[in-house]
Amino acid sequence: MVMLLHALAARGLRLTALLYGEAPTPWAVYPAAVRTAGSGRYRYFFHVHDRHSRAEVGHFHLFDHGDGRGPGSHLIGLAIDGDGLPVRLFATNPWVTAERPCTAALALRHLGQFAPRGDDETCTLIGRYLGLVLAVFMPQVRSVLEARDQRLRKTPRLAADRRVPVLSARRICLRRQFRDLDRHEEEVWP
Numbered sequence: 001m002v003m004l005l006h007a008l009a010a011r012g013l014r015l016t017a018l019l020y021g022e023a024p025t026p027w028a029v030y031p032a033a034v035r036t037a038g039s040g041r042y043r044y045f046f047h048v049h050d051r052h053s054r055a056e057v058g059h060f061h062l063f064d065h066g067d068g069r070g071p072g073s074h075l076i077g078l079a080i081d082g083d084g085l086p087v088r089l090f091a092t093n094p095w096v097t098a099e100r101p102c103t104a105a106l107a108l109r110h111l112g113q114f115a116p117r118g119d120d121e122t123c124t125l126i127g128r129y130l131g132l133v134l135a136v137f138m139p140q141v142r143s144v145l146e147a148r149d150q151r152l153r154k155t156p157r158l159a160a161d162r163r164v165p166v167l168s169a170r171r172i173c174l175r176r177q178f179r180d181l182d183r184h185e186e187e188v189w190p
Helices: 004-009 016-022 103-112 120-135 138-154 155-159 174-188
Strands: 030-037 041-046 056-063 071-078 085-090 164-172
Touching: 004 016, 004 120, 016 030, 016 120, 030 120, 030 174, 041 120, 056 085, 056 103, 071 103, 071 120, 071 138, 103 138, 120 138, 138 155, 138 164
Parallel strands: none
Antiparallel strands: 030 041, 041 056, 056 071, 071 085, 085 164
């Protein structure tokens, strides 16, 4: 993931520039059409809300659209900073994306197969980036999705509560994740 971001930087690009150019339009979907990953079952898009900062410029939504009929299932949300680094994972309330709810176990199975490929270089690079983020942060993804399921089991009426757009979220940091992985490796291989 870091190598991919460095390769873009060497070409004078940032991930955000690939997504929306100079400045994003709030609520617009980037790229302009929702991107298809792999066979078309998995899709993603990026957008920003009215307010954003360099610390969190916007976020991706990743979906499983199954057979393509009816609404898809929101798998996970991923916020990035101005450098394209992942900073937060979140699970939306089903009403936010008009989705078909799925359990954490099912979402994790789909995310394990989420291997985006595209018909152009931008889609391919973004897809590779998303796949790498998922691989590096899968324990945190699991934690966010399981927390969402637990919260809905405890308070089922939350699924219809329009005041609660996000059911669970967690800040993430690539530097800390690598440090923790190094520490774990030292424990396994003294």
